[in-house]
Amino acid sequence: MSRGDTFIELQGIVKLFPGVRALDGVSFDIREGEVHSLCGENGAGKSTLIKVMTGVHARDGGDYKIDGKTVNFGSTTEAIAAGVSCVYQELSIAPQLDVAKNLFIGNLPMKGGVVDHKTLYAKATEILQELEMPISAKTIAGDLSVGQQQMIEIGRALTRNARLIIMDEPTSSLSESETETLFNVIKKLVDKNIAIIYISHKLDEVMFLSDRITVIRDGQNIISKNKDEFTQEELIANMIGRPLENLYVKEPAEITTPMLEVKNLTRKGVFQDISFTVRKGEVVGFFGLVGAGRSEIMRAVFGVDHYESGEVLVDGNRLHGGNPAAAIKAGIGFCTEDRKKEGLALPLSILLNATVVKLDQLATAGVINRKKQRDDADHYVTAMRTKTPSIRQAVGNLSGGNQQKVVLAKWLTMTPKVLIVDAPTRGIDVGSKSEIYGILSDLAKQGMAIIVVSSEIEEIMGVCDSVITIFEGKKTAQLAINPALTREQVLACALGGEYNPDFHEELEEKREVESNG
Amino acid sequence: MEEKVIANTVDRRKQMVRLFKDNNSVLILILILAAAFIVVDGFGNGFYNVMNYTAMYGPVCLGLAIVMITGNIDLSAGFQAGLAGVTSVICFNAVYRASGSAVAALIVAILGAVITGAITGFINGFFVAKIGVSSLIATIAANYAYQGVVFYFAQSSFSPDDADAIKLIARTKLGGMRWLTPSLLIFLAIVAVVFLWMYKSKFGNNIYIVGDNAEAASYAGISVRNTVWVTYVICGVLSAICGFFMVSSAGYAIYTQGNSLSTLTISCCVIGGIKMAGGKGTAIHVLLGVLIMRVISQMMSAMFLAQSYVNLITGALLIVVLIIDRLTSNKATD
Numbered sequence: 001m002s003r004g005d006t007f008i009e010l011q012g013i014v015k016l017f018p019g020v021r022a023l024d025g026v027s028f029d030i031r032e033g034e035v036h037s038l039c040g041e042n043g044a045g046k047s048t049l050i051k052v053m054t055g056v057h058a059r060d061g062g063d064y065k066i067d068g069k070t071v072n073f074g075s076t077t078e079a080i081a082a083g084v085s086c087v088y089q090e091l092s093i094a095p096q097l098d099v100a101k102n103l104f105i106g107n108l109p110m111k112g113g114v115v116d117h118k119t120l121y122a123k124a125t126e127i128l129q130e131l132e133m134p135i136s137a138k139t140i141a142g143d144l145s146v147g148q149q150q151m152i153e154i155g156r157a158l159t160r161n162a163r164l165i166i167m168d169e170p171t172s173s174l175s176e177s178e179t180e181t182l183f184n185v186i187k188k189l190v191d192k193n194i195a196i197i198y199i200s201h202k203l204d205e206v207m208f209l210s211d212r213i214t215v216i217r218d219g220q221n222i223i224s225k226n227k228d229e230f231t232q233e234e235l236i237a238n239m240i241g242r243p244l245e246n247l248y249v250k251e252p253a254e255i256t257t258p259m260l261e262v263k264n265l266t267r268k269g270v271f272q273d274i275s276f277t278v279r280k281g282e283v284v285g286f287f288g289l290v291g292a293g294r295s296e297i298m299r300a301v302f303g304v305d306h307y308e309s310g311e312v313l314v315d316g317n318r319l320h321g322g323n324p325a326a327a328i329k330a331g332i333g334f335c336t337e338d339r340k341k342e343g344l345a346l347p348l349s350i351l352l353n354a355t356v357v358k359l360d361q362l363a364t365a366g367v368i369n370r371k372k373q374r375d376d377a378d379h380y381v382t383a384m385r386t387k388t389p390s391i392r393q394a395v396g397n398l399s400g401g402n403q404q405k406v407v408l409a410k411w412l413t414m415t416p417k418v419l420i421v422d423a424p425t426r427g428i429d430v431g432s433k434s435e436i437y438g439i440l441s442d443l444a445k446q447g448m449a450i451i452v453v454s455s456e457i458e459e460i461m462g463v464c465d466s467v468i469t470i471f472e473g474k475k476t477a478q479l480a481i482n483p484a485l486t487r488e489q490v491l492a493c494a495l496g497g498e499y500n501p502d503f504h505e506e507l508e509e510k511r512e513v514e515s516n517g
Numbered sequence: 518m519e520e521k522v523i524a525n526t527v528d529r530r531k532q533m534v535r536l537f538k539d540n541n542s543v544l545i546l547i548l549i550l551a552a553a554f555i556v557v558d559g560f561g562n563g564f565y566n567v568m569n570y571t572a573m574y575g576p577v578c579l580g581l582a583i584v585m586i587t588g589n590i591d592l593s594a595g596f597q598a599g600l601a602g603v604t605s606v607i608c609f610n611a612v613y614r615a616s617g618s619a620v621a622a623l624i625v626a627i628l629g630a631v632i633t634g635a636i637t638g639f640i641n642g643f644f645v646a647k648i649g650v651s652s653l654i655a656t657i658a659a660n661y662a663y664q665g666v667v668f669y670f671a672q673s674s675f676s677p678d679d680a681d682a683i684k685l686i687a688r689t690k691l692g693g694m695r696w697l698t699p700s701l702l703i704f705l706a707i708v709a710v711v712f713l714w715m716y717k718s719k720f721g722n723n724i725y726i727v728g729d730n731a732e733a734a735s736y737a738g739i740s741v742r743n744t745v746w747v748t749y750v751i752c753g754v755l756s757a758i759c760g761f762f763m764v765s766s767a768g769y770a771i772y773t774q775g776n777s778l779s780t781l782t783i784s785c786c787v788i789g790g791i792k793m794a795g796g797k798g799t800a801i802h803v804l805l806g807v808l809i810m811r812v813i814s815q816m817m818s819a820m821f822l823a824q825s826y827v828n829l830i831t832g833a834l835l836i837v838v839l840i841i842d843r844l845t846s847n848k849a850t851d
Contacts, residue, residue: 077738092733094726096796105726106737114717
């Protein structure tokens with residue numbers, strides 16, 4: 001087989017779940033050594049398709065061929081043996097085991113009936129070198145960064161001689177430099193004639209990496225083309241089934257009195273001397289690289305983390321540090337970065353999740369007013385057009401976008417004066433993103449002071465009135481967002497410099513090189 | 518290249534720190550206790566008691582530890598042991614009466630105990646691994662059931678026809694030393710075998726993966742169900758060995774054998790460094806845990822402390838160990 005030859009074909013794949021046609025005749029093919037992106041909104045059927053390909057689900061119709069032969073995988077093990085591996089969105093690292101054992105999980109080298117530890121560590125070291133990871137094979141996997149753990153998963157696929165590696169949202173929790181490393185590794189894999197199926201909501205990544213793109217909607221493949229034949233707008237239009245006029249929604253709001261004032265906030269080794277003001281009706285963005293301290297500042301303002309000096313004022317009243325309950329009472333709402341871990345109790349109902357911060361107010365003498373609780377939850381869930389059969393549904397069953405709406409609802413039930421949203425659209429599809437931006441814009445219009453923390457520069461520039469850049473724990477600039485402000489200016493400040501034209505040129509050059517390469 | 522060297526050093530330092538963290542509660546305690554113990558007691562009666570209890574309760578702790586490493590628990594270990602003890606006496610008497618040979622009876626008694634343990638372990642595994650009942654609830658229920666059977670047979674003491682024969686395993690003084698019994702040697706052999714097996718065999722390695730991240734294990738083609746099931750069978754067999762040792766030590770079976778064994782075994786495992794959340798620990802940890810628990814209670818009885826104080830201190834110690842573990846663990850949750 002040589003590069004560019006088709007080796008996997010899917011024809012008219014059908015997968016039925018009770019009451020749903022999750023896949024309704026999907027057909028596409030994979031060529032050796034190509035990066036093939038799979039795009040579609042949440043619920044379009046991408047995950048189901050991947051599960052059919054990797055042997056998690058059996059298909060109910062259609063044909064699945066590898067090297068021209070029909071395959072019927074009964075388990076992931078069989079798919080792996082046939083060369084189809086998947087790097088899952090939820091990492092499947094065993095955190096207490098070392099790197100070598102994680103690489104060869106379920107596949108340990110054996111000699112004479114016992115595990116051959118010598119070969120194990122020698123082979124693991126080779127793979128780490130191939131992945132350009134300067135760590136020992138005996139490092140405990142739990143000590144690695146998320147990006148490194150992801151590399152281990154890719155390495156795992158290599159130990160199994162994968163011919164196709166499926167990557168599901170691989171960059172959703174990676175820093176910029178880790179993302180870059182991942183892209184380098186993808187290039188190397190492709191050079192070795194390994195095919196990649198790349199799934200991401202980040203369309204600029206899709207446009208940068210792919211050789212071909214297939215769009216899936218409502219369980220059907222809509223279009224399959226070479227990357228060069230697609231524009232980003234066309235891609236979005238195909239994903240949501242209509243042209244999207246405006247992804248970013250930001251209507252002008254009346255900006256009045258200061259609502260949140262932060263003065264000289266310092267936490268040693270994390271952030272220093274942070275001062276800023278957010279006024280009624282204003283949306284302020286916080287931008288910086290992952291690890292710059294953006295989220296940590298917000299955690300301190302909200303009182304989850306302590307700070308050593310400085311003060312936080314809400315509506316003119318000084319807020320005692322290190323006390324989230326006081327922050328909530330003073331009127332701060334905080335939608336955290338990791339909604340599954342910090343924002344929601346997944347097995348519990350929308351009803352309880354949406355009203356959990358308000359239970360105090362809903363209770364008389366410790367007894368909750370159920371009717372009022374239901375009405376409150378109903379009101380916000382409906383107002384945000386959350387797609388769910390009932391508010392009694394477990395939050396874990398909702399899509400990412402709808403989960404995020406429940407997180408928002410949770411804070412809105414207590415009508416906060418200040419709303420902090422950290423990475424509000426991470427892992428959310430393009431249609432829901434736009435809806436969330438619309439909600440934020442409406443809230444600002446109603447007079448809420450809003451902070452948007454994000455590592456997506458377009459998002460910040462699309463929905464905020466001004467942006468504060470953070471570099472290594474320091475505030476480097478606050479820039480008003482207007483048509484004259486460029487992406488590069490913001491980026492330069494976030495990288496520690498002030499806006500400087502030379503740097504701007506360098507960046508432009510670098511981007512040109514990237515896009516040519 | 519230089520970068521790599523630095524990274525490797527950092528790795529090694531991390532590993533050392535981790536080694537300390539994993540074992541520090543154990544190490545600190547061993548140092549203090551061993552010193553205190555020798556001072557208080559020397560190699561006399563106390564030493565015998567420690568070894569006797571270690572040999573007797575060691576196997577069941579080891580069995581529980583293997584189950585705990587998969588992230589589950591077995592609270593029925595006590596009456597799995599009790600039941601196996603009762604069965605061993607029944608088997609012993611049946612063969613002794615039929616053949617008159619004490620040796621044949623002894624062998625069948627041991628086999629009977631082991632098979633009983635395998636069956637009870639299999640039943641536990643069926644409910645936990647196959648049906649998916651929470652291991653906590655399933656094994657509490659099983660403990661009641663096994664206790665019921667034990668009560669039926671052994672409401673008062675239930676004696677073998679030749680008590681001396683059955684005492685051979687736990688009471689023979691090898692080399693004239695009272696503490697060096699066949700049961701102790703058997704236990705130490707089991708520790709060695711289990712230690713190597715868990716390090717060297719594929720299945721042994723899979724146990725850690727299942728306990729550390731069951732989902733990762735199943736995506737890697739490891740059957741979580743079978744792995745957990747087998748660990749329950751192993752735990753049943755090791756509990757049964759404990760049950761037989763108890764009978765062999767006492768010379769009879771009685772319904773109190775197995776009482777409070779569940780809490781004792783969990784304490785030994787936890788003190789030894791087995792994590793409730795799974796994925797961590799070796800047979801050596803269990804051996805240390807059992808030794809430490811026994812040394813502590815031996816020391817207290819040497820000081821003629823009332824049982825109420827003994828219990829209080831044992832409880833306090835467990836909490837201290839867990840607090841040390843918590844404070845030195847770098848993760849927010851275990």
